[in-house]
Amino acid sequence: MLEINVQEAVMKQGISRRDFLKFCSMMAGVLAMPRGYAERIASALATPKRTPVIWIEFQDCAGNSEALLRSSRPTVSELILNVLSVDYNETIMAAAGEQAEEAKQASIDAGGYILVVEGSIPTGEEGAYCCIAGKSAIQLLEEAASNAVAVIAIGSCAAFGGIPMASPNPTGAAPVSNFIKDKPVINLPGCPVNPVNLSATIVHFLTFGELPAMDDLHRPLFAYGARIHDNCPRRGHFDAGEFTVTWGDDGHRQGWCLYKMGCKGPITKHNCPAVGYNDNTSWPIKSGHGCIACSEPNFWELGAYNQADLQRYAPPATYAPVQLPTQKIDPASAGIIGGVAGVAIGAASVAAYKALSKSDEEAQTPPANSTKK
Ligand code: SF4
Known part of the structure; x- marks a missing residue:
């Protein structure tokens, strides 16, 4: 004793x-x-x-x-x-x-x-x-x-x-x-x-x-108990279709979503956003690098810079376009889809569908009056 x-x-x-x-x-x-x-x-x-x-x-x-x-x-x-x-x-x-x-x-x-x-x-x-x-x-x-x-x-x-x-x-x-x-x-x-x-x-x-x-x-x-993606401070950018596409680009400097750089936050359960590391000084996504899924089995086989398979996590209707769109969607169709999706899955997905017609380049370039960080 x-x-x-x-x-x-x-x-x-x-x-x-x-x-x-x-x-x-x-x-x-x-x-x-x-x-x-x-x-x-x-x-x-x-x-x-x-x-x-x-x-x-x-x-x-x-x-x-x-x-x-x-x-x-x-x-x-x-x-x-x-x-x-x-x-x-x-x-x-x-x-x-x-x-x-x-x-x-x-x-x-x-x-x-x-x-x-x-x-x-x-x-x-x-x-x-x-x-x-x-x-x-x-x-x-x-x-x-x-x-x-x-x-x-x-x-x-x-x-x-x-x-x-x-x-x-x-x-x-x-x-x-x-x-x-x-x-x-x-x-x-x-x-x-x-x-x-x-x-x-x-x-x-x-x-x-x-x-x-x-x-x-x-x-x-x-x-x-929760996915990193669901508590990530960059989640608003994911929902808005705002992605970092090259290290050091405008989106990266403004703290945009790191999914296209291989972030595995959507398939990783860990409380990093809440508790951080080193006395809550920082954690990978806060410091500008995507999550590598280190708390999931076989994380090393996923490839740190390969994009996670989002369809295993959620149906495509719930997130912004993470691949280049194959065709433009006219505003009327987008409005109908967005309205239906909005009822079903909330306002975040409406914003996501508005981004459907954005190319990667457009998504990467912040609007002139943007105040997003
Ligand atoms: S993909 Fe990664 S950086 Fe983007 S919102 Fe999800 S967890 Fe955050």
């Missing part, structure tokens, strides 16, 4: 009670819970109960560890994870060799811990592509999961195989969920994961004693 609770531990690191309560409110917001739940989270974190975390890493670039550790300043969530993650983390623990392995084994024997797994599991050549302390990743994963209360597959490599699993997958890389069948596995994909979503998942577990609700890919709905 911890001698002090999480709240006391973070306050000892110089975080004020006010900032701690702000963190609890933020966690309630990220978890899509009513404001009142912030008090419940604060109360749970003020309970001196220790939930150890064992963090193991296999076939990956360590980007998820980096995302958590390399921020410009320690945040409350990092401190909370530091308080919880003392048992075993190969990247940051002081112990090494036999001492580190003994510490991990002691935690496994004690049980009751959350297992965080970073990286995919190579299965080729009987696991020879990733061995630590003479054991394959498969053996190490199964051992570490044996007494865990829950397993968090962090980052796209652990969740879905990620880049190591990309064709031709020379190491036989596979996701964590292929190996753990007797306890809950939650996937937190992203390349890298957003540390806010890891914190919120652990805070949910500490507060309610269970993992948050998940989708059919075992991703928590609070973070992966």
Whole structure:
């Protein structure tokens, strides 16, 4: 048991009670819970109960560890994870060799811990592509999961195989969920994961004693319940048929939609628009690059600059022309179609149909009196 609770531990690191309560409110917001739940989270974190975390890493670039550790300043969530993650983390623990392995084994024997797994599991050549302390990743994963209360597959490599699993997958890389069948596995994909979503998942577990609700890919709905496209600040430009068509063109400089540059926001579920990265400083679309669908399975195979197949996401009547129109539509026909579509799918699609007769070049050139950014 911890001698002090999480709240006391973070306050000892110089975080004020006010900032701690702000963190609890933020966690309630990220978890899509009513404001009142912030008090419940604060109360749970003020309970001196220790939930150890064992963090193991296999076939990956360590980007998820980096995302958590390399921020410009320690945040409350990092401190909370530091308080919880003392048992075993190969990247940051002081112990090494036999001492580190003994510490991990002691935690496994004690049980009751959350297992965080970073990286995919190579299965080729009987696991020879990733061995630590003479054991394959498969053996190490199964051992570490044996007494865990829950397993968090962090980052796209652990969740879905990620880049190591990309064709031709020379190491036989596979996701964590292929190996753990007797306890809950939650996937937190992203390349890298957003540390806010890891914190919120652990805070949910500490507060309610269970993992948050998940989708059919075992991703928590609070973070992966909505498409990026549906909350994107450039969505108005998509609906108006205003697209960046070349890096650095007028549309790009004015913040227009990046769909034609390969943005996968329409087929990607992630809460990037709400929480951003690096203390919400920015995220790919905000910085001017399209989403690469890093939180979706097999994202690497989609091609970063290939256009997403929108018809898998929505019928063409609901979005602006994303290909060059094959024929001009006369205003009367457009009005009829627009009226019908407007009843069916709302005002945004009416604007979309008005753009049907625009060529790419016209769509790219802002009107002289445009105030759009
Ligand atoms: S296609 Fe991409 S940039 Fe355009 S609105 Fe959708 S998510 Fe945003």
